[in-house]
Amino acid sequence: MRQGALAYGILALLLAAVWGIELFLVPWTDPYLTDIVIRVGINLLAVMGLALVLGFTGQFSLGHAGFMAVGAYAAAASTLYAGVPPVGGIVVGGLVAALAGFGVGLPTLRLSGDYLAVVTLGFNGIIIVLIQNSPALGGAQGLTGLPVATTFGLTFTCVVLGGLFIRNLLVSPLGRVFEAVRDNEIATRSLGIDTTRAKVLAFVVGAFWAGVSGALIAYYRSSIFPSQFQFDRSIEQVAMVVLGGTGSLSGPLIAATILSALPEVLRPVAQYRMVIYSIVLIAMMILRPTGLLGNHELSDVLKRLWQKRPGARSTAA
């Protein structure tokens, strides 16, 4: 009970901070900077879902941007055709993406993880083709005329909710099951745990937050295009998780923040972006396969640094 109260306290505090910044800081900030921060936030949502699927459950999904597309178009369609307000649209986007995740994951997750990579990659491609050929969804020209609702406050409210949701999921018994599936699936199954159910669940939760992320994109610039959700984007997210650390939540979020802001700083080398990502992926796998933070969280690293400082002996012991 007391722990529950503490959790709600943290949630309230974080949300108060987000809306405090929105109300008192954002109006006086350079719009360009706000734009970058919002786009970082949108990426954070997608990456935390993928960190759960790839980093903690060990399932290689290569179509995360496909679920973003599903979420974005579901949200946009619900607003344009049924008049759902943006906040409702975000929920719709998340739920429809989760449903798509269930549909893709259930048949493929029963088998070895390799097939998941191929099917999700194919799913990403097919979703784009379907949207491009669907007049109701605007085809290749995209959908326009959506209300603009994605602000700093709304984006980071979703980031806080998503981050706490996934963090709580990971420290729950179910989180242990996810990690057990990643470390040794056969051993986990021999303990009587339904590993398919665990994998599908992780996949659905990851798809949900990708859908929320896509919906935020839909309400950001009042228009969406299928080209925004292509395979490049899925790869970018995989690179963020791998770079940050498979088995860490804060690691991928740090990597996502850096890698989403980096292209703004490095405009001149923008055409080499995908080349750099691919070299980073290969080099990381060969030299430090666990990523920057490995399976540690930022808080662990800080704690260790704190204890290592000179004169810390007495408190550490």
Added chain:
Amino acid sequence: MTLLLQQLLNGFSLGAIYALIALGYTMVYGTLQLINFAHGEVYMMGAFAALYLAKVSGVADNPTIPGAIVVMLGAMAFCAVLGMTIERVAYRPLRNSSRLNMLITAIGVSLLLQNLGLLMFGALQDFPSLLPEARWTVSGVMVRSNDLVIFGVTATLMVVLTWIVERTQLGRAMRAVSHSRDAAALMGIPADRIVVATFAIGSVLAGAAAVLVAMDKHTIRPDMGMTFGLKAFVAAVLGGIGSVPGAVAGGLLLGLAETLVSGYVSSTFRDAIAFLLLILILLYKPSGLFGKHVPEKV
């Protein structure tokens, strides 16, 4: 009826190409249990190598049969070297790490080659005719000389491959390594060298497929290997991953399914059919048409 025959011909022609590429996937998967995502990019690079070879050697201006053979052999040799380099540089350091890490590396190599191709060659280039082309109409069905070339080259390569795998010392070693790498190494088989040979053979087949496709389509693009390669992988799974006749059957089946769907249903769903087939086969016969069910061992 004529339409059906035409579709079947086109389907077999496409399927033969899928089969050539699927063999590369299936052989590497058989020895390393790795989906070599970069295989599609080896195929793409083979097409560009052939283009430059054809331009430099003058075959592009003066198409002849010996010239076409030289270009094809050159592209195949280039692909073999590329495949072996990829294995040595990117995959061998990871031989004992987890399959997820190997898969991520494979994706990395694939992206690297694709984006390097985009930077070096631009979005697309025209590919010249390497052979004089002709077309005949046999009772309403259009038969192109390119189709015959595709069937001829594919059949020849299949026979050579089957001979290598079934009749030579190398083939026996490859089968041993794919059965169990550790046991093969204990019997004195140089497992690493056999893996390299597997990559070389698979890449050679991809190089041949690349020249056949480029001759047929007359345009080549740096992203031509991505979807095409994945579909060829699906063909390999369809036939039973690790099985050589399976890859051929899967390739032909996929080629037929694609042309029939785009001929009778809608060409929009052409690209979706491969993944639909993959999901169906994973649900109902995960070991594929020709694969043997291998129980998981702890």
